[in-house]
Amino acid sequence: MLSAGLILFLAALQGVTELFPVSSLGHAVVVPPLVGLNFRETDPAFVPVLTVLHLGTAGALLFLYRRDWARIVAGFFRAAVRGRIDDPDQRLAIMLVVGSVPAGIIGLLLQDPLKTLFGNPRLASLFLIVNGGILFAAEMFRRRDERRRAATEPAHAVLAHEDGDPQFARIEGLSLRTTVFVGIFQAGALLPGISRSGITMAAGLVAGLRHEEAARFSFLLATPIILAAGLLELPALGTDSPTALVAIGAAIVAGVVAYASARFLLRYLRSGRLDPFAYYCAALGAAGLVFIH
Amino acid sequence: MQGSQPLALALIVLAVIFAIAAVFFFTVKTTFLAGGAHPAIHWKHAIVFTVLAVLSLIAANFARPKAAVR
Numbered sequence: 001m002l003s004a005g006l007i008l009f010l011a012a013l014q015g016v017t018e019l020f021p022v023s024s025l026g027h028a029v030v031v032p033p034l035v036g037l038n039f040r041e042t043d044p045a046f047v048p049v050l051t052v053l054h055l056g057t058a059g060a061l062l063f064l065y066r067r068d069w070a071r072i073v074a075g076f077f078r079a080a081v082r083g084r085i086d087d088p089d090q091r092l093a094i095m096l097v098v099g100s101v102p103a104g105i106i107g108l109l110l111q112d113p114l115k116t117l118f119g120n121p122r123l124a125s126l127f128l129i130v131n132g133g134i135l136f137a138a139e140m141f142r143r144r145d146e147r148r149r150a151a152t153e154p155a156h157a158v159l160a161h162e163d164g165d166p167q168f169a170r171i172e173g174l175s176l177r178t179t180v181f182v183g184i185f186q187a188g189a190l191l192p193g194i195s196r197s198g199i200t201m202a203a204g205l206v207a208g209l210r211h212e213e214a215a216r217f218s219f220l221l222a223t224p225i226i227l228a229a230g231l232l233e234l235p236a237l238g239t240d241s242p243t244a245l246v247a248i249g250a251a252i253v254a255g256v257v258a259y260a261s262a263r264f265l266l267r268y269l270r271s272g273r274l275d276p277f278a279y280y281c282a283a284l285g286a287a288g289l290v291f292i293h
Numbered sequence: 294m295q296g297s298q299p300l301a302l303a304l305i306v307l308a309v310i311f312a313i314a315a316v317f318f319f320t321v322k323t324t325f326l327a328g329g330a331h332p333a334i335h336w337k338h339a340i341v342f343t344v345l346a347v348l349s350l351i352a353a354n355f356a357r358p359k360a361a362v363r
Contacts, residue, residue, distance in 0.1 A: 080354065083357060
């Protein structure tokens, strides 16, 4: 049984790392042994605790984008009944469904075999380095696009900010085919160390989204998956689960921290890039490989 | 977008297959597609196949030819 203090620590860790492109699962597997916490990821209480934390994070995302979700849900039902897409809200709703289904199916089929990886912090460390490489590669492609743009259209090259630059699109500019590919890649986040938000942000950048829009796309796409992962694991809350008070407290901590993290990340990405997260993942992964035996 | 009757029919067939799979996982103890050593009711699979059946029907609604809008 996990202690209440450890559960609250995991809640704060989950809240920060679920939405940052640094893999919450990778952190939950690598950080405890790295800082010397007496904790096994194969503990029967681990999955129920993660479930509760996922519900807190999903609640934060729903709150953050509550107006978007109201329009998206209404748009989905209108589009589904009419059998056609009439406005941007309906298109976004269908894109999110199309992007979520591949990850959902792959996740369901591979979930149990991949759970054995939770007990292998060194492998998770390796995947963290891979995650850093994915983020770095996405920024490398983006810089190449920017240089190419500067060479061909010098008038636009002086723009210091992506806002207002027609080259870099909003979510509504993505094709459904791109969304399906992003959805498939999202399933890579089942591997501890590979970040769901990292993969979707990287794919969004490569597809030509602005940084802030790539994060918005990532958060909207993550919400149904995180919510479903939490709800589908609810029956696993059995005798090994934390007490109701600790569970509610952990969900609130995870939710509040996730909300603050998302707001920070959205603001940061108005002018920042993903490189710091890439270096961080590589450093944490390397530390895990060196210090965990 | 121009509709396609064959595609719509194929999606309806897919929806029926998913619905049958959902009923199967709701009612039959199995290890099929679910792993584990002991057969069990896999309601999680059942819910997912139910969702897939509904989504296939919605996709069929998108794919069917529509009457021209005047």
